[in-house]
Amino acid sequence: MTTSEVISLAIGFLxxxxxxxxxWSLPVPGFSNRNSAGLPFLSIIIPARNEEGRIPPLLQSLQEQRFKQFEILVVDDDSTDKTSEVAERYGATVLKNTGAGKSSACWIGAEKAKGSWLLFLDADTRFTSVDGIRSLMQFYQSKGARGIVALQPFHTVERWYEHLSIVFNIIVVVGMNLFTIWGSRFKTAGSFGPCILCNRDDYFLSGGHLGIEGAIMDDLALGEAFLEKNLPVRCLGGKGIISLRMYPEGLGSLIEGWCKSFAVGSKSTHPAVMLMVIFWIAGSFITSGALLTSIIEWDVPALIFSGVMYILYMLQTAWFARRVGNFRWAVFPFYPILFVFFAGVYLYSFIRVNVFHSVNWKGRKIKV
Structure with a gap:
């Protein structure tokens, strides 16, 4: 093996x-017992724009919950489909967003809510456990019922192109700064967005979604608003409790969705965590490049070592990905494609945000 090949393999191993x-880890709230004593009335707020095809699983899972002390408020964000009719069919109260965008919809829901605790859910989520709400509420109660508890739902995939989200899902979790070996030593980047539980008083004290209206990454901005008021923000995984399916409409929606948020969201990641992420991503290219070079040059020692490194990277990527979603094992031998796709969309997002200062989402052009 040449010196350059040895260096490449050493970098890949590092x-x-x-x-x-x-x-290092992705903890989830512990499963509850069936005692709901002491849990308050809950208001579930679901901002929804053109979600008639995606919201029924969530509403069905809410009907199946053993904990029943809640109301469901679906805030229709200027939908052009039958979102409102579908929500009403499941017994939800439908409100109209008089503003525009998710933050405005969430604020309207919070103002109309009757519960002392507020649970904000994205319309494409669904509870996978009949005790999901109770588990989440009991965990929040065990932490003093202060600030935010946010879950990143377990990503479920059905079509092959959806696996292109694998690296994004890993980096979204890692980028919150809380899941390294150092735990909470680094300040959280904010809050996960699809599932946020807080109490009413803390929400309005922080300014809620009204104070962050216009933010592209409303979840990160809301978490920062709570932190500014010295309110805790706790982020956990949602495996076994809540799941979501991202961008079922097609590849274009997937690219548009990740472009909307990723370059902006990365700015909240701690520099030390970002450095590890960059090195890990670079290692994927170096390792796969070393394998390709050894095959072309038919350098047997290099082929053996680079092959071992390729397998290690494949297994580690699969290990991380299976923490955050039900991704199929068959895709991981082709992991370089996942990293190339991630790099391409990240570059596209960076250009849209920093050069054109706009992104597109659900038919709206958002200035940034």
Missing amino acids: AVLIGIPMF
């Missing part, structure tokens, strides 16, 4: 090692 503390 990147695999760095990946271990980078994504």
Whole structure:
């Protein structure tokens, strides 16, 4: 093997090692007992824009919950489909967003809510456990019922193109700064967005969604608003409790969705965590490049070592991905494609945000 090949393999091995503390764990709230004593009335607020095809699983899962002390408020964000009719069919109260966008819809829901605790859910989520709400509320109660508890739902995939979200899902979790080997030593980047539980008083004290209206990453901005009021923000995984399916409409929607948020969201990641992420991503290219070079040159020693490194990276990527979603094992031998796709969309997002200062989402052009 040449010196350059040895260096490449050493860098790849170091990147695999760095990946271990980078994504050390992803805890989830413990499952509850069936005692709901002491849990308050809950208001579930669901902002929805053109969600008639995606909201029924969530509403059905809410009907199946053993904990029943809640109301459902669906805030129709200027939908052009039958979102409102579908929500009413499941017994939800439908409100109209008089503003525009998710933050405005959430604020309207919070103002109309009767509960002392507020649960904000994205329309494409659904509870996978009949005790999901109770588990979440009991965990929040065990932490003093202050600030925010946010869950990142377990990503479920059905079509092959949806696996292109694998690296994004890993980085979204890691980028919150809380899941390294150092735990909460780094300040959280904000809050996960699809599932946010807080109490009413803390929400309005922080300014709620009204104070962050216009923010592209409303979840990160809301978490920061709570932190500014010295209110805790706790982020956990949602495996076994809540799931979501992202961008079922097609590849274009997937690219548009990740472009909307990723370059902006990365600015909230701690520099140390970002450095580990960059090194880990670079290692994926270096390792796969070393394997390709050894095959072309038919350097047997290099082929053996680079093949081992390729397998290690494949297994580590699969290990991380299976924490955040039900991604199929068959895609991981082709992991370089996932990283190339991630790099391409990230570059596209960076250009849209920093050059054109606008992104598109659900038929709206959002200035940034």
